[in-house]
Amino acid sequence: MPDTLLDMRGITKAFGGVRALDGIDLTVRRGEVVGLCGENGAGKSTLMKVLSAVYPHGTWDGTIHWEGQELKAGSIRETEAAGIVIIHQELMLVPQLSVAENIFLGREPRAAGGFIDFDAMYARAAKLLADLRMGHINVARPVADYGGGECQLIEIAKALSKNAKLLILDEPTSSLSRSETETLLGIVRDLKARGTACVYISHKLEEIEAVADRVTVIRDGTYVGSAAMADITAHDIIRMMIGREMTSLFPREDHPIGAVVFEARNVTCLDPHNTRRRRVDAVSFQLRRGEILGIAGLVGAGRTELVSALFGCYRGPSTAELFLDGQPITVRNPRQAVAHGICMVPEDRKAHGIVPGLGVGQNISLSVLGRYAGAGLIDEHRELQDVGAAITRMRIKTASPLLAIARLSGGNQQKAVIAKMLAPAPRVLILDEPTRGVDVGAKYEIYKLIFEFVKQGMSIIMVSSEMPEVLGISDRVLVMGEGRLRGDFVNDGLTQEQVLTAALTPLDAAA
Numbered sequence: 001m002p003d004t005l006l007d008m009r010g011i012t013k014a015f016g017g018v019r020a021l022d023g024i025d026l027t028v029r030r031g032e033v034v035g036l037c038g039e040n041g042a043g044k045s046t047l048m049k050v051l052s053a054v055y056p057h058g059t060w061d062g063t064i065h066w067e068g069q070e071l072k073a074g075s076i077r078e079t080e081a082a083g084i085v086i087i088h089q090e091l092m093l094v095p096q097l098s099v100a101e102n103i104f105l106g107r108e109p110r111a112a113g114g115f116i117d118f119d120a121m122y123a124r125a126a127k128l129l130a131d132l133r134m135g136h137i138n139v140a141r142p143v144a145d146y147g148g149g150e151c152q153l154i155e156i157a158k159a160l161s162k163n164a165k166l167l168i169l170d171e172p173t174s175s176l177s178r179s180e181t182e183t184l185l186g187i188v189r190d191l192k193a194r195g196t197a198c199v200y201i202s203h204k205l206e207e208i209e210a211v212a213d214r215v216t217v218i219r220d221g222t223y224v225g226s227a228a229m230a231d232i233t234a235h236d237i238i239r240m241m242i243g244r245e246m247t248s249l250f251p252r253e254d255h256p257i258g259a260v261v262f263e264a265r266n267v268t269c270l271d272p273h274n275t276r277r278r279r280v281d282a283v284s285f286q287l288r289r290g291e292i293l294g295i296a297g298l299v300g301a302g303r304t305e306l307v308s309a310l311f312g313c314y315r316g317p318s319t320a321e322l323f324l325d326g327q328p329i330t331v332r333n334p335r336q337a338v339a340h341g342i343c344m345v346p347e348d349r350k351a352h353g354i355v356p357g358l359g360v361g362q363n364i365s366l367s368v369l370g371r372y373a374g375a376g377l378i379d380e381h382r383e384l385q386d387v388g389a390a391i392t393r394m395r396i397k398t399a400s401p402l403l404a405i406a407r408l409s410g411g412n413q414q415k416a417v418i419a420k421m422l423a424p425a426p427r428v429l430i431l432d433e434p435t436r437g438v439d440v441g442a443k444y445e446i447y448k449l450i451f452e453f454v455k456q457g458m459s460i461i462m463v464s465s466e467m468p469e470v471l472g473i474s475d476r477v478l479v480m481g482e483g484r485l486r487g488d489f490v491n492d493g494l495t496q497e498q499v500l501t502a503a504l505t506p507l508d509a510a511a
């Protein structure tokens with residue numbers, strides 16, 4: 001086919017004894033957007049690392065044809081020169097370097113005499129970011145000054161500066177807000193109009209539906225099929241991904257809700273860099289036994305700050321009056337929180353959730369309790385049994401409990417983090433974006449676990465940006481906006497519109 005840009009055939013790749021990819025085919029035509037779908041651990045990122053020569057030719061089997069020629073690239077440099085540019089799932093920016101230096105790392109514009117032409121570099125970086133509607137970013141400042149969504153867009157600017165013929169986006173929106181996601185989808189469409197092809201990986205199927213011309217699905221390292229997006233629905237993709245029908249995405253179960261267990265009054269968090277600004281402003285709420293309390297709101301509404309203050313890990317000045325069973329408690333650090341039976345699964349697993357160099361099993365058994373209370377003697381036999389049970393229960397896909405956790409696929413790392421926080425059996429479990437980067441099947445498993453826990457009397461506070469998830473499993477929903485509580489709804493047929501309206505309407509304006 002003359003318009004075929006990329007043709008991968010029979011790609012097979014093993015790590016040790018485990019086959020991550022087993023005879024995968026993938027074709028991309030010029031200017032086409034192909035959605036690559038599959039459950040956590042299916043092999044999507046690995047396939048893209050084969051294509052971009054993160055895994056060089058010779059470390060895998062099969063063939064890659066690029067613009068009609070066989071490609072046997074030995075390094076990323078070669079694939080980039082050919083026009084294949086990848087934005088990895090885990091960001092690769094250097095925090096200490098400036099935004100512009102990151103964008104042009106290794107390709108800095110030079111002036112006569114060979115010196116880096118900073119003026120040209122800053123101007124080009126600023127132009128790229130302005131095109132991404134990120135003109136407010138100061139390209140001379142270090143990347144460390146910017147948050148997750150901004151870093152993601154800086155990575156995208158970097159990729160765009162390389163004039164790709166094929167752009168690979170591996171979970172590009174996991175830390176983007178709704179409007180940033182819209183911007184990104186617009187960019188993908190613009191690029192396509194200019195003839196740039198794209199492989200788009202996302203667990204958010206509405207994004208795949210919005211941009212993909214065609215979809216290729218893989219499962220457990222094997223090829224399932226490809227279809228034109230016009231011929232299939234998100235439902236079909238899910239069935240191909242998990243290999244069975246999925247009738248409901250939310251396994252809602254009736255469960256009794258008891259008396260108030262936990263209460264927070266006047267939680268206030270000041271911005272660490274500007275203490276006159278309140279990130280959370282006098283938020284109060286109650287949590288009942290067996291209740292699932294969802295916290296919704298737009299990015300920057302103060303949700304993560306609020307729950308961090310409850311867990312004693314907010315990075316700045318904060319005050320709160322907390323009560324457990326009606327008695328005042330003090331929580332100045334996570335150790336005190338855990339001692340009171342309050343545990344949290346943090347939003348950013350890379351920074352707080354995992355110890356990358358340790359095995360999956362060690363990460364799970366390294367529960368907050370053990371870590372802070374001093375483990376004493378460890379019963380290794382018991383530990384192995386518990387870890388084995390957790391891996392089975394959470395369906396964590398790992399070759400062995402001893403495999404370094406950083407080697408797991410993104411979603412499987414998330415499941416391991418949740419398993420770890422459940423080891424001390426808390427009374428109040430705080431989950432901050434628990435299913436970020438997790439596939440639909442695994443999400444379902446996580447929700448099932450949440451319902452199991454509340455049936456046993458645990459209470460859950462769940463921060464989530466995914467509205468269907470908040471509405472799908474919460475008993476009650478708190479809505480935050482600009483650090484304040486803007487709504488407290490019993491979830492009895494609550495709609496997205498009601499939540500969004502509350503998030504966007506300041507209380508004084510509503511009054």
Ligand SMILES: Nc1ncnc2c1ncn2[C@@H]1O[C@H](COP(=O)(O)OP(=O)(O)OP(=O)(O)O)[C@@H](O)[C@H]1O
Pocket residue numbers: 015020038039040041042043044045046047089397398399407408409410411412437439
């Ligand atoms: N360097 C490695 N060493 C050992 N195993 C690995 C390595 N990289 C990936 N794997 C394994 O290969 C399989 C495929 O992983 P991959 O990261 O490609 O999945 P994925 O489809 O991108 O999943 P996710 O949606 O969670 O990002 C997984 O079982 C993973 O544990």
Ligand SMILES: [Mg+2]
Pocket residue numbers: 044045046089170409410
């Ligand atoms: Mg991946």
